[in-house]
Amino acid sequence: MIQFESIDSPLNINLCSFSTLLSHDPLSVSVGFSIIGGLITCKLVPEFKESFIKAKLTGKDLAKDDKEPPIPECMGVICATVYLVCMFFFIPFPFMEWFSGKGKISQSEEFHAPTFPHHKLGEFLAAMLSLQSMTFLGFADDIFDIRWRHKLFLPAIASIPILMVYYVNFGVTHIVVPIPLRFIFGRIIDLGFLYYVYMSMMAIFCTNSINILAGINGVEIGQSLVIACSIAINDFLFLNDADPAVEAHLFSLYFILPFIGVSFGLIIYNWYPSEVFVGDTYCYFAGMTFAVVGILSHFSKTVLLFFIPQIFNFIYSCPQLFRLVDCPRHRLPRFNPSENKLEYSRVKIQKPLKKPASFVLDLFELLRLVKVDKGETSIEVNNFTLMNLLLLKIGPLHERTLAILVVVIQILASCLSFYIRYHLVHFFYEVI
Amino acid sequence: MIQFESIDSPLNINLCSFSTLLSHDPLSVSVGFSIIGGLITCKLVPEFKESFIKAKLTGKDLAKDDKEPPIPECMGVICATVYLVCMFFFIPFPFMEWFSGKGKISQSEEFHAPTFPHHKLGEFLAAMLSLQSMTFLGFADDIFDIRWRHKLFLPAIASIPILMVYYVNFGVTHIVVPIPLRFIFGRIIDLGFLYYVYMSMMAIFCTNSINILAGINGVEIGQSLVIACSIAINDFLFLNDADPAVEAHLFSLYFILPFIGVSFGLIIYNWYPSEVFVGDTYCYFAGMTFAVVGILSHFSKTVLLFFIPQIFNFIYSCPQLFRLVDCPRHRLPRFNPSENKLEYSRVKIQKPLKKPASFVLDLFELLRLVKVDKGETSIEVNNFTLMNLLLLKIGPLHERTLAILVVVIQILASCLSFYIRYHLVHFFYEVI
Numbered sequence: 058m059i060q061f062e063s064i065d066s067p068l069n070i071n072l073c074s075f076s077t078l079l080s081h082d083p084l085s086v087s088v089g090f091s092i093i094g095g096l097i098t099c100k101l102v103p104e105f106k107e108s109f110i111k112a113k114l115t116g117k118d119l120a121k122d123d124k125e126p127p128i129p130e131c132m133g134v135i136c137a138t139v140y141l142v143c144m145f146f147f148i149p150f151p152f153m154e155w156f157s158g159k160g161k162i163s164q165s166e167e168f169h170a171p172t173f174p175h176h177k178l179g180e181f182l183a184a185m186l187s188l189q190s191m192t193f194l195g196f197a198d199d200i201f202d203i204r205w206r207h208k209l210f211l212p213a214i215a216s217i218p219i220l221m222v223y224y225v226n227f228g229v230t231h232i233v234v235p236i237p238l239r240f241i242f243g244r245i246i247d248l249g250f251l252y253y254v255y256m257s258m259m260a261i262f263c264t265n266s267i268n269i270l271a272g273i274n275g276v277e278i279g280q281s282l283v284i285a286c287s288i289a290i291n292d293f294l295f296l297n298d299a300d301p302a303v304e305a306h307l308f309s310l311y312f313i314l315p316f317i318g319v320s321f322g323l324i325i326y327n328w329y330p331s332e333v334f335v336g337d338t339y340c341y342f343a344g345m346t347f348a349v350v351g352i353l354s355h356f357s358k359t360v361l362l363f364f365i366p367q368i369f370n371f372i373y374s375c376p377q378l379f380r381l382v383d384c385p386r387h388r389l390p391r392f393n394p395s396e397n398k399l400e401y402s403r404v405k406i407q408k409p410l411k412k413p414a415s416f417v418l419d420l421f422e423l424l425r426l427v428k429v430d431k432g433e434t435s436i437e438v439n440n441f442t443l444m445n446l447l448l449l450k451i452g453p454l455h456e457r458t459l460a461i462l463v464v465v466i467q468i469l470a471s472c473l474s475f476y477i478r479y480h481l482v483h484f485f486y487e488v489i
Numbered sequence: 490m491i492q493f494e495s496i497d498s499p500l501n502i503n504l505c506s507f508s509t510l511l512s513h514d515p516l517s518v519s520v521g522f523s524i525i526g527g528l529i530t531c532k533l534v535p536e537f538k539e540s541f542i543k544a545k546l547t548g549k550d551l552a553k554d555d556k557e558p559p560i561p562e563c564m565g566v567i568c569a570t571v572y573l574v575c576m577f578f579f580i581p582f583p584f585m586e587w588f589s590g591k592g593k594i595s596q597s598e599e600f601h602a603p604t605f606p607h608h609k610l611g612e613f614l615a616a617m618l619s620l621q622s623m624t625f626l627g628f629a630d631d632i633f634d635i636r637w638r639h640k641l642f643l644p645a646i647a648s649i650p651i652l653m654v655y656y657v658n659f660g661v662t663h664i665v666v667p668i669p670l671r672f673i674f675g676r677i678i679d680l681g682f683l684y685y686v687y688m689s690m691m692a693i694f695c696t697n698s699i700n701i702l703a704g705i706n707g708v709e710i711g712q713s714l715v716i717a718c719s720i721a722i723n724d725f726l727f728l729n730d731a732d733p734a735v736e737a738h739l740f741s742l743y744f745i746l747p748f749i750g751v752s753f754g755l756i757i758y759n760w761y762p763s764e765v766f767v768g769d770t771y772c773y774f775a776g777m778t779f780a781v782v783g784i785l786s787h788f789s790k791t792v793l794l795f796f797i798p799q800i801f802n803f804i805y806s807c808p809q810l811f812r813l814v815d816c817p818r819h820r821l822p823r824f825n826p827s828e829n830k831l832e833y834s835r836v837k838i839q840k841p842l843k844k845p846a847s848f849v850l851d852l853f854e855l856l857r858l859v860k861v862d863k864g865e866t867s868i869e870v871n872n873f874t875l876m877n878l879l880l881l882k883i884g885p886l887h888e889r890t891l892a893i894l895v896v897v898i899q900i901l902a903s904c905l906s907f908y909i910r911y912h913l914v915h916f917f918y919e920v921i
Contacts, residue, residue, distance in 0.1 A: 108633045113545050134629070141622070145649040152657070173657050175607035182614035182650060189618065190573070193625050197566070200632070201540045217577040218614060225584070225605050 083150040087311050091318030094143040098136045098322025102333060105135055109333075114199070116334050120273060120392040120399055120456050128331060131199035133339025136323040137192040140342070141185065143315050148181055151311065176226045177308075183222035184312060184349045188342065190215035191264060195341030209261060215345060216260035219352055220253050227355070235485040256352050259361070263351075264344030266367035268337055269374055270443060272389040273399070274329040275460045280366070281343040282320050283467040287363045287474065288350060289313045302355075309354040316346050329457040362474035366467050370443040373426065376417040377441045382406060388440035390448055390459070398453035401445040403430075403437045410436070515582040519743050523750030526575040530568045530754025534765060537567055541765075546631070548766050552705060552824040552831055552888050560763060563631035565771025568755040569624040572774070573617065575747050580613055583743065608658050609740075615654035616744060616781045620774065622647035623696060627773030641693060647777060648692035651784055652685050659787070667917040688784050691793070695783075696776030698799035700769055701806055702875060704821040705831070706761040707892045712798070713775040714752050715899040719795045719906065720782060721745045737786040748778050761889040794906035798899050802875040805858065808849040809873045814838060820872035822880055822891070830885035833877040835862075835869045842868070 109115065109129035116130040149156070155173050194211045197203065203211070230252035234242045248255065271277045292306040292313065300306075323339070326332045351360030361368070377384035383406050390399035406414065418438065421427040428449055430437040439445045447462060448454060454462065541547065541561035548562040581588070587605050626643040629635065635643070662684035666674045680687065703709045724738040724745065732738075755771070758764045783792030793800070809816035815838050822831035838846065850870065853859040860881055862869040871877045879894060880886060886894065 105633070112632050114632070138625075138629070142646055145622075145646060148650070148653055155657075173608075175611050175657070176605075178654070178657065179607050179611045179614060182611060182618055182654075185650070186614055186618050186621065189621050189625065190577075193570075193621065193628075196625075196628070197570070200544050200546075201537070214574055214577060218580070218617070221580055222610070222614075225587075225607070225610065 083147075083153070084307060084310060086150045087147060087314050090143045090147050091314040093318075094139050094315045095318035095322040097143075098139045098319045099325060101135050101139065102132055102323060102326050105129075105132070106333065118274075118331065118334075119387065119389055121330070122394060128334055130334045131196065131336025131338045132323065132326070132333040133335040133337075133342055134192065134196045134199075136319040136335075137188075137195075137338060137342040139322070140315055140319045141189055141192070143319075144185055144312075147311065147315070148178075148185075151181070151307070152178065176222075177304075179222050180226060180308065180353050181311075183218040184353055186218040187215050187260075187349055188345050190218075191260075191345035192338060192342045195336070195338035198341070199336040199338055209265065212260040212264045212341070212345065212348070213257040216257050216348065216352075219349055220256055223256065223352060224253070229355075233486060236487075237485065256348075256357070259351065259357055260345060260348040262344075262371070263348040263360075263364070264341045266364060266371050267344045268340035269378075270367055270370045270463070271340060272387070273444065273456050273460055274331040275324060275327050275457075276444075276463050277335050277340055277343070278320050278324040278327055279460060279464040280467045281339075282317065282324065283464060283471055284347060284360075284363045285313050285317045285320065285343075287471040288347065288360060289317065291356070291359060291475075291478070292354075305354040305356075309350045309356075312346060312350050316343070329460060359474075359478055362478055363471055365470040365474060366443060366463070373443065373446065374441050376414075376421075377404075381411075381413045381417050382438070382441070385440070388442050388445070390444055392456075393453060396453060398455055399448060399459055400453045401428075401439045401448040403439050405435050405437050407435050408433075515579075515585070516739060516742060518582045519579060519746050522575045522579050523746040525750075526571050526747045527750035527754040529575075530571045530751045531757060533567050533571065534564055534755060534758050537561075537564070538765065550706075550763065550766075551819065551821055553762070554826060560766055562766045563628065563768025563770045564755065564758070564765040565767040565769075565774055566624065566628045566631075568751040568767075569620075569627075569770060569774040571754070572747055572751045573621055573624070575751075576617055576620075576744075579743065579747070580610075580617075583613070583739075584610065608654075611654050612658060612740065612785050615650040616785055618650040619647050619692075619781055620777050622650075623692075623777035624770060624774045627768070627770035630773070631768040631770055641697065644692040644696045644773070644777065644780070645689040648689050648780065648784075651781055652688055655688065655784060656685070661787075665918060668919075669917070688789070691783065691789055692777060692780040694776075694803070695780040695792075695796070696773045698796060698803050699776045700772040701810075702799055702802045702895070703772060704819070705876065705888050705892055706763040707756060707759050707889075708876075708895050709767050709772055709775070710752050710756040710759055711892060711896040712899045713771075714749065714756065715896060715903055716779060716792075716795045717745050717749050717752065717775075719903040720779065720792060721749065723788070723791060723907075723910075724786075734787075737788075741782045741786040741788075744778060744782050748775070761892060791906075791910055794910055795903055797902040797906060798875060798895070805875065805878065806873050808846070808853075809836075813843075813845045813849050814870070814873070817872070820874050820877070822876055824888075825885060828885060830887055831880060831891055832885045833860075833871045833880040835871050837867050837869050839867050840865075 106129045109132065110127070114130045115127035118125055118128055152174070191212060194203075194208075194215060198208055198211075230249050231245050231247050232252070233245055267277060267281060270280060289310060292310045295302050295306040296310075297303065320343070323333075323335065327335055347360050347363075348357075351357035371378075374388075376382045377388065383404050385404055387402075388404075389402060391402040392398075393400050410418070418427065418429055418436075421441075422429055426446060427438050427441070439449050443466075444459060444463065447459065451462075538561045541564065542559070546562050547559035550557055550560055584606070623644060626635075626640075626647060630640055630643075662681050663677050663679045664684070665677055699709060699713060702712060721742060724742045727734050727738040728742075729735065752775070755765075755767065759767055779792055779795075780789075783789035803810075808814045809820065815836050817834075817836055819834075820836075821834060823834040824830075825832050842850070850859065850861055850868075853873075854861055858878060859870050859873070871881050875898075876891060876895065879891065883894075
């Protein structure tokens with residue numbers, strides 16, 4: 058049986074969805090857990106500040122005066138732990154109807170589970186396991202500063218449980234080819250093993266791409282919240298009993314709603330001026346949540362659409378990430394204390410330039426993506442990140458303004474994604 | 490259907506078991522992973538020493554000269570992480586036969602899984618999730634020094650996934666009453682919800698009881714290795730295709746063997762004189778491994794039998810743990826540098842004694858479990874731990890000798906447990 062990402066029109070955005078929402082008991086419970094999770098995070102973060110400072114888990118705010126006291130770092134671990142505990146308590150709820158003997162399994166699933174949907178429970182457990190692994194690894198990274206080349210592959214290891222469950226529950230490795238490419242590949246390609254590679258790559262991408270669009274107050278959680286809300290809105294569009302994908306989108310909501318809750322609980326303290334930093338832990342935790350939901354709910358392409366700013370930032374960063382151009386330890390915008398604003402930061406490259414560096418610089422200059430100042434023995438160029446690019450184009454900005462700008466870009470990108478997903482999709486796929 | 494811990498005779502300890510062993514492919518793979526896990530731990534621990542010292546995760550060896558440099562603390566996290574990664578890669582192997590289409594499900598399981606044993610995969614995932622949660626919480630405890638009353642309940646939260654899977658896969662809450670008590674309770678009691686409370690209590694007990702029989706070089710891993718080997722030996726006794734419990738004991742072996750592997754990899758550096766400390770992380774990780782295996786393989790009573798020294802130490806410690814008698818921060822034996830030996834440590838209690846304290850002291854003195862020195866305004870008594878008791882009875886010992894002694898006691902206790910489990914059991918249960 059060939060399954061693929063279900064493609065539907067947005068006509069279902071109506072009150073019907075919301076009445077259906079209320080009829081799904083576990084969903085109401087999930088909303089409850091999300092609110093409770095947010096409140097607990099909100100309460101625990103200030104309580105744990107002292108412990109973090111005592112444990113020397115602190116950082117310096119690079120975009121503030123030197124005199125500021127050190128700020129507790131990697132508080133994302135609190136929010137992730139609250140999330141995981143909430144999910145532990147939530148796991149039984151979607152299965153309540155089976156416990157009370159009222160559970161019914163849809164016809165297509167009958168062959169799986171005549172008495173209890175063990176395969177669905179497996180999905181929950183695997184998703185939790187992957188999320189927890191990634192949180193754990195993120196926390197370890199915050200503490201031990203794991204080497205770049207090692208940490209790149211950690212998400213791949215953390216995604217093993219979901220890939221395993223994907224294999225036994227779905228095992229679908231076919232993709233439907235976009236219409237314009239069908240004259241080459243035909244309608245369906247079986248990627249086989251490569252599909253699993255694609256899914257691990259997705260986990261690697263989601264976690265690391267949030268981690269490199271980071272560094273100023275509130276921006277990590279800001280972008281994650283926009284992505285999470287976009288996923289949740291997309292899920293609500295499918296919450297119609299008649300929709301075959303309703304189960305998958307409920308699964309997604311169960312994971313995304315508490316994520317939104319705990320993230321709100323944390324951003325209160327992380328927004329400008331930050332009282333706490335979120336650390337790599339949060340970025341990994343957030344990225345993995347999106348990857349897990351995308352993979353196990355079969356809309357990985359839609360999730361990736363919500364990552365447009367991250368994809369741009371990643372491609373733009375590649376020359377530095379892959380060391381074609383020198384990459385300093387921090388590529389954050391530079392703080393100008395006299396104006397209390399952030400300016401784009403620059404990197405000095407010694408002449409003579411190597412060929413790839415010179416090619417990249419020429420190309421990016423042609424595309425007006427960089428500003429190159431040529432000196433006698435070296436050249437200076439802005440660091441290749443979205444935030445530096447914004448500061449280059451717009452001029453120096455206050456830290457809060459830059460964070461708001463990034464969030465606004467993320468929101469606009471989400472609007473574009475919805476447009477692509479529900480309108481332009483006609484040019485690429487048949488809409489069922 | 491009423492299931493209970495299967496009670497079998499030890500007659501199967503024969504070559505047949507070992508030939509069966511080799512015929513179980515996943516078991517050979519598990520042995521392979523255990524060896525690899527041990528080697529990797531052995532390689533990583535010295536490599537990470539510097540990172541731990543840099544991250545200020547260090548401790549002072551209280552039973553050494555003051556001049557010794559600080560020692561990397563909570564290295565158990567390395568061994569637990571290696572274990573978890575090994576298990577991630579191992580998970581598919583027990584299911585290989587289903588992937589190749591050759592899998593067969595035993596008749597009793599047919600109603601569960603006509604196409605794939607999703608319920609078994611669920612057990613693996615839940616076990617991993619509980620183990621990982623406990624490791625994560627242990628690590629957090631090492632870093633943040635979580636309050637005693639909070640950390641007592643962490644294992645209960647970490648055990649939710651296995652309880653959930655226990656509920657849906659087995660749901661058995663009946664216990665068979667020992668013969669001498671049947672005239673009161675009848676042959677079978679249904680504990681209902683209390684059975685789940687019992688299982689969480691077991692997780693709390695296993696993790697914390699190892700954590701309180703700790704503090705001198707090598708003793709945490711030493712006792713855990715003896716318990717793990719005892720569980721493994723007990724599992725091998727059932728590895729006979731005819732035995733109905735073979736699946737459960739294979740499950741247990743898959744979790745215990747890699748644990749033995751990584752623990753050996755770590756004890757090399759933790760045995761006297763320690764180059765690294767294992768931290769609460771290791772104690773929690775070890776305890777949870779035993780609890781998970783006991784619960785999901787249905788031999789929790791047998792696992793508890795292997796905890797005799799820990800049970801004794803716990804009961805003996807109760808007056809201090811529950812603050813009937815003053816409890817100092819550390820109850821470790823006291824180091825005497827002039828003789829390079831450990832002596833029992835003492836606690837001073839101000840007079841007048843409260844009634845419960847006075848009762849406990851009188852009772853323990855009667856049982857010759859304490860040495861009380863009465864002064865005018867206060868009395869001094871040895872701290873209530875197994876190690877202090879040994880030093881009280883035998884006299885001062887070298888640290889290595891004391892660690893060996895604890896391990897020997899653990900081995901003797903295991904021999905006693907096997908005797909109880911396979912001989913005295915006739916007095917309590919019908920042997921099938």
